[in-house]
Amino acid sequence: MNDIVVKDLYKSYNTGTEELTILSGVNLEIEQNTRVILTGNSGCGKSTLLNLISGMDSFSKGEIFVDGHIINNLTESELSSYRAKSIGLIFQFHYLLKDFTALENVMLPAFMTGKDRNIATEKAKDLLVEIGLEDRLDHMPSQLSGGERQRIAVVRSLINDPGIILADEPTGNLDENNSRKVEDLLFELVKNHGKTLLLVTHDSALARRGDRHIEIHEGKLQEI
Ligand SMILES: Nc1ncnc2c1ncn2[C@@H]1O[C@H](COP(=O)(O)OP(=O)(O)OP(=O)(O)O)[C@@H](O)[C@H]1O
Ligand SMILES: [Mg+2]
Known part of the structure; x- marks a missing residue:
């Protein structure tokens, strides 16, 4: 089953003086796991x-399906529920909240979905134990x-058990050593928990670690 299907997607920004087209006919199918x-x-x-x-x-134009459901016409509240349940970001x-502990920070997205507090605490603890913290x-x-x-x-990003993890330069702020640690951890977690991963990076070593490597060029995707 395909987790993410993007069909003929167009995205432009209106800067006031001009229409800036960023994506012009993007097609993408990503299978589960x-x-x-x-x-x-x-x-x-x-x-x-x-x-x-x-x-x-x-x-501006196109269709995006996630888990077989089109997300084009979701209302604001459907969108926030979709974001909280289906997608890990x-x-x-890191965007950790400074007044909350590590455990509380991991639990926070669970409150958005109304998960029972005890269940959320246990799950957050398990995840932190799994990564040695x-x-x-x-x-x-x-x-x-x-x-x-x-x-x-x-x-x-895993606390609500989403099927899909979207990671935007997750190692971009880290030194070489920490980058590799976070990378290893992310790939291991994605494998152990059976997730689909779409990861953006400028790091060529990391770019080789996926099952697929795609490049955006002039508004379209190219499989590398
Ligand atoms: N709100 C906005 N209004 C106008 N233009 C925008 C807006 N947001 C992004 N852009 C433009 O869209 C283009 C794509 O931005 P995007 O952030 O997706 O780039 P990126 O590939 O992630 O780059 P980077 O590798 O630097 O993170 C850029 O040229 C940016 O200036
Ligand atoms: Mg970017």
């Missing part, structure tokens, strides 16, 4: 494509290293 790496020059539309698939931005910056549950983000913060952001 596949790891796809997306690369391309800065400004080519990688983050834009991820934002469209996660329903954070609207598009990881960014270059069982001794850091009660640490605040300021008491964690950069690599630890990003590993926590990675497991936070």
Whole structure:
């Protein structure tokens, strides 16, 4: 089964003076449990494509299906439920909330979906144990290293058990050593938990680790 299907997708921005076309006829089919790496020059539309698939931005033309359901015409509340349940997001910056512990940060997305607090706590603990941070549950983000913060952001994306993980330069802020650690962890988690991964990177070593490598060039996708 295909987890993500994008058909003839167009995205333009109106800058006030001109119509800037970023994606012009993007087609993409990603099967379940596949790891796809997306690369391309800065400004080519990688983050834009991820934002469209996660329903954070609207598009001019085309169709996006996730898990067989079209997301084009969802209402705002349907979109936020879709984002919370079906998609796990990881960014270059960790976006951990500074006044919450590591454990609470991992649990936060579970509250959006109304999950039982005890179940969420257990699941968040399990995930932190799985990545070797069982001794850091009660640490605040300021008491964690950069690599630890990003590993926590990675497991936070799994708390609601989404089928799809969208990662936008997840190692972009880390040094070489921490990048490899976060990468290894992400690939291992995606494999162990049976997720579909769409990951954007500028790192050529990471770009080779997927099942597929796709590049955006002049508004269209090319399989590498
Ligand atoms: N809200 C906006 N209004 C106008 N133009 C925008 C807007 N958001 C993005 N753009 C433009 O769309 C293009 C694609 O942006 P996007 O963030 O998708 O690039 P990217 O491929 O992720 O680049 P990078 O590798 O630098 O992160 C850029 O040229 C950007 O300037
Ligand atoms: Mg980007």
